[in-house]
Structure formats: C-alpha cells, structure tokens
Amino acid sequence: MLETGGQLWSIGELAALCGVTVRTLHHYDRIGLFRATGRTGSGHRRYSEDDVRHLYRIRALRALGLSLEQVREVLASSPDDAGAVRQLLSAQLSALRNQAEQARRLQHQIQALLDNTGSTMPGVDHFISILEGMTMYEKYFTEEQRTELAQRRAELGPAAVDDAKATFARLVEEGLGYVSANTPVDDPAVLDFARRWDGLGSRFHSNDATKSAARSMWQDNSPELSARLPWPPDRLQELVTYLQRVRDAG
Incomplete structure (x- = not known):
C-alpha cells in the first residue's frame, strides 16, 4: 500500500x-x-x-x-532506533578518520616525491619503489604501530635520525667483518655488537611487537630492501642470518 x-x-x-x-x-x-x-x-x-x-x-x-x-x-x-544509528555513525566516523590519516601519510609521501622532482620526469622505478614500500610497510605494521613509528621519528628529530643512519652504516660494516671472519656467534665482541644493533632499533621500536614486525619485514623482503642500500643484497642477507644466530646464542 x-x-x-x-x-x-x-x-x-x-x-x-x-x-x-x-x-x-x-x-x-x-x-x-x-x-x-x-x-x-x-x-x-x-x-x-x-x-x-x-x-x-x-x-x-x-x-x-x-x-x-x-x-x-x-x-x-x-x-x-536512534541509539543504534548513533553507534553506527560513530563507527563510520572512526573509519573515515582512519582513511583521512592514510590519505595524510600518502600526501606526505607524494610531497616528498614532488620535492625531489626537478625539471625531468623521475624514472618509473622510483614510483614503483614508493608503491612497493607503501604496500610492504602496511602489510607488516598495524595502524597503531605505524603511528608509533611516525611519532618516535618526530620526537627524535632530523638530527637524531641522521645520526641513527650513520650508526647503522658503521654497524653494518662491523657486522660484515664478523661474517667474513666467521667469528663465533658466542664471541663477547659479537654479542656486544648484536646488543648495539638491537639497541639502535629500540630507538624507534618501543615494544616487542613492533620490533618483531620490523624483523619480519626485513627477513621476508631483504632482497628488495637491500637493493636500496649501498651493500650487496646477498651480503646483507648473510648479516641478517648471522645476527639471528647471535641472538639465539645470546
């Protein structure tokens, strides 16, 4: 009717x-x-x-x-009724806020690409690298963990981040030396090296879950991640494997 x-x-x-x-x-x-x-x-x-x-x-x-x-x-x-609709509205608002945060991060990534783009068109590999990084990052870290990582970087500031990059480079060179020399994983110097390596990561990862996610991302994607670094990917993979053996021994 x-x-x-x-x-x-x-x-x-x-x-x-x-x-x-x-x-x-x-x-x-x-x-x-x-x-x-x-x-x-x-x-x-x-x-x-x-x-x-x-x-x-x-x-x-x-x-x-x-x-x-x-x-x-x-x-x-x-x-x-009004109560049920209000609950649904709240849930949808929360989802929209999450989408807005994702859009904000994408905006920063695109702005960074734009800032590094001069009069010539960047190679397609540059865009693919960013897309792969975005997908990889979101696969291994939860929304809360990604927010935490961003906050830690902001709290540390650019100078501390640059210092961490330099420290990372020195640690890689030191670690590759131990790998080349086939130094026993229970050697005190190697155990100290592993503690300093993990300590560097702790500057950015405040809990075990985030640390575990970072290690899993590296272990599962080391060839792709290593390709962006100045060391041979196979050597870095050897270092990652060696470090895990050191952790198991220590």
Whole structure:
C-alpha cells in the first residue's frame, strides 16, 4: 500500500539521492535486504523517509567492510532506533578518520616525491619503489604501530635520525667483518655488537611487537630492501642470518 504521509521517492530518485544505482536497489529488493515501503496503483516502488534511513544503515555497514549477509544479520539483530544509528555513525566516523590519516601519510609521501622532482620526469622505478614500500610497510605494521613509528621519528628529530643512519652504516660494516671472519656467534665482541644493533632499533621500536614486525619485514623482503642500500643484497642477507644466530646464542 502506498503511504500518503511524508515525502516519498521513486526508485530513480532514491538512487540519485543516495549515490547508488537502480540495479543495486533492485538487487537489494530481490534478496530481501531492502524493499520499498509502498507502491503506486500501477506497481511502481515508492520509498519513505524510514526507507532512506534504512538504506543509509546498509551503505554505512558496507562501507565498514561487511558482506551483504553480515549486513543482514546486523540489521536483524539491532533495533532501528536512534541509539543504534548513533553507534553506527560513530563507527563510520572512526573509519573515515582512519582513511583521512592514510590519505595524510600518502600526501606526505607524494610531497616528498614532488620535492625531489626537478625539471625531468623521475624514472618509473622510483614510483614503483614508493608503491612497493607503501604496500610492504602496511602489510607488516598495524595502524597503531605505524603511528608509533611516525611519532618516535618526530620526537627524535632530523638530527637524531641522521645520526641513527650513520650508526647503522658503521654497524653494518662491523657486522660484515664478523661474517667474513666467521667469528663465533658466542664471541663477547659479537654479542656486544648484536646488543648495539638491537639497541639502535629500540630507538624507534618501543615494544616487542613492533620490533618483531620490523624483523619480519626485513627477513621476508631483504632482497628488495637491500637493493636500496649501498651493500650487496646477498651480503646483507648473510648479516641478517648471522645476527639471528647471535641472538639465539645470546
């Protein structure tokens, strides 16, 4: 039966209003997820204000990553009242804030690329390197860990970061010397070296979970990461393996 009170929308009007296709609304209707409150005498769908709110809930839940079946379960188990809508709005706002933070980081990465781009076009390998780094970084570190790493770098400041890079270079050279000499992993000098190596990482990684993520990223992707450093990738991989043996021995 067609409602007579309140504003009503046709399926085309509702699709345009809410940013979906008519085909999507037809699909939702077929699976029983979202149906029009009423119809005209000739059988055309008409949607009410309550239908608009219901469609919002469906789209918001989908935006949060839920499947259509999961959306159906949520809608069936939660009341369609102000409290439930408020909870959903809060969840969607949190998701949007996370997306905004990701966009902010991407903005900084693009700005850094732009700052390093002169009158000539950067090589495609430069762009691929950045894209691979972004994907790798997000794969191994959680959102909280990425935020922590960024905060630690900001707290340390550029001078301390540059000092850490120089210290890292010296440690690599020292470690490669131990590898070349096949120095026993329980040698006191080697154990001290490993402590200094891990201590350098602790400047940036404040907890074991973040340290573990950093080690996993390096171990799984050492050829790609090593290619950006001035030492042969196979030698760096030997050093990583040697360090793990030292940790196990120490």
